[in-house]
Amino acid sequence: MEVEELRKYQQENDCPTPSGKLMIIGGGKEREAILKHYVDLIKVDNPVIELVTSAGSVDVEDTYREYREIFEKHISCTVNQLHHDRREDIQADEVEQRIKAADAVFVAGGDQLKLTSIYGGTGFLFLLKHRYIYDGLLVGGTSAGAMVLSTPMIFAGNGADEMIAGEVKITTGFEFLRDVCIDTHFVARGRVTRLAQVVATNLSTIGWGIEEDTAVIVENGTEARVVGKGVVLILDGKESFGNNITEFDKHQAVSIRNLKISILPEGERFDIHQMNPPHK
Numbered sequence: 001m002e003v004e005e006l007r008k009y010q011q012e013n014d015c016p017t018p019s020g021k022l023m024i025i026g027g028g029k030e031r032e033a034i035l036k037h038y039v040d041l042i043k044v045d046n047p048v049i050e051l052v053t054s055a056g057s058v059d060v061e062d063t064y065r066e067y068r069e070i071f072e073k074h075i076s077c078t079v080n081q082l083h084h085d086r087r088e089d090i091q092a093d094e095v096e097q098r099i100k101a102a103d104a105v106f107v108a109g110g111d112q113l114k115l116t117s118i119y120g121g122t123g124f125l126f127l128l129k130h131r132y133i134y135d136g137l138l139v140g141g142t143s144a145g146a147m148v149l150s151t152p153m154i155f156a157g158n159g160a161d162e163m164i165a166g167e168v169k170i171t172t173g174f175e176f177l178r179d180v181c182i183d184t185h186f187v188a189r190g191r192v193t194r195l196a197q198v199v200a201t202n203l204s205t206i207g208w209g210i211e212e213d214t215a216v217i218v219e220n221g222t223e224a225r226v227v228g229k230g231v232v233l234i235l236d237g238k239e240s241f242g243n244n245i246t247e248f249d250k251h252q253a254v255s256i257r258n259l260k261i262s263i264l265p266e267g268e269r270f271d272i273h274q275m276n277p278p279h280k
Contacts, residue, residue, distance in 0.1 A: 018221040020132035020139060022176055026184040026230065027109060027143035028212030032070050037215060037227045038106065038140045039074040046076050047103035053083045054118055055110025055144045063108055087118045099127045102137065109143030113155040116148060116173060125174060132176065139176065143184050150182040151175045152198055152205060162194035165255075166248020170198055177218070179205050180272065186233060187211045192261075193254065199237040200245040200256045206273055207235035214266075222272040226264050234270065236260040 023038050042049075051067050053060045060083055068079040080098065084090050099105070105128060107115070119125045131137040141149055153173030161167040170181070179202075183195045186209035195207040210216060211230030218224050226232050242257040264270065 016133055018133045019135065020137040022132075022149060022218040023138070023140035023215055024146045024149060024182060024208075024210060024218070025140065025142035025215040026146065026186055026210030026212050026228075026232075028185075028214075030213050031066070031142075032073075034213050034215055034228050035067070035070050036074055037217070038104075038138075039071060041138050041217070042075060042077075042104050044103050046078070048078045048080065048101055049104045049106060050080050050082050050098055050102045052105065052107045052115075052145070053081060053110075054085070055112060055115050055148075056083075056108060057085070057110065057114075067106065067108065084118055087122075090118070090122065090124065092123055096123045096127055099124060099131065102131075104138040104140070107139075107141035107145030107148065109145050112144035112148040112153060112173070113171070115144065116153065116155075116171065119174075120172075129174070129176065146184050146210065147182045148173045149176040150180045150208075151178050152181050152202075154181065154183060154194065154198060158189075158194070162191065162197065163253050164251060165197070165245055165253070168194050168197040170201070177272065179274075181205055181207050183207065183209050185212055187230065192233070192235075195233075195235055196237075196256050196259055197245065197254055199235050199259070200240065200243040200254070203237040203240055205237070207233075209233035209235065218272065222274065223269070224272055225269045226266050228266055230265075232264045232268075234262040234264065236262070236273075 021041055053063050064081045071077055071079050132139050151173045152170040154170055156169035181198045183191050195209050199205050199207045210232050214228030214230035216224050237259055240258045244255045
């Protein structure tokens, strides 16, 4: 399908354009510089920021204090902590009221599968996405908190496993971005093959490999730009052919031909592809 024809179909769709923003961070320990970009996206006075630390299992209070100190250093704000280790611990009324009152939400790192298993299908997630679409809510995340914002979402497959066809495990993320798979700590941990496997399982998927201390900011649902000191790799498989991803029962190294890769530093802008008609 030609680009102009595709755009025509997209314009005919009555799905709302998200009024909020996403900031998707590739992890890293030098947090203050990249989080300054997040704070700069908040356009209200004395905002309320909800920090979700549920992906973590150790040093959670230290994580909360570190983020709170960074946010408060750059803006006059209230930083609250949301943390749940089990789905049954969610106090729905309290959590939902806090999301309704928030001006920004940030999801810290840890285990992305813990996030989806706790919050999937809850009023918390429904309101988070609803406010992002209709109320201009800023949603940010780093490491696992970034990976969970996409669908598909990687939850397993590291080291030698990522080279074996079928050993990278994926599930449904929070779906703020569809047909986009986010991987983090990308250059530092050498995750190109891992992300390429995900793209090969469904070639309508675009892979974003985000390096540490680097982020992608998304506005209007499809307009993306890179900030930070590293790079973002975009893996596009629409013209790929000859992969062996379906032969996962043979326990052999993955093969993917003709994969397109773009490397984008700070200041680069790109459009998020929409190969499927947007729908609610």
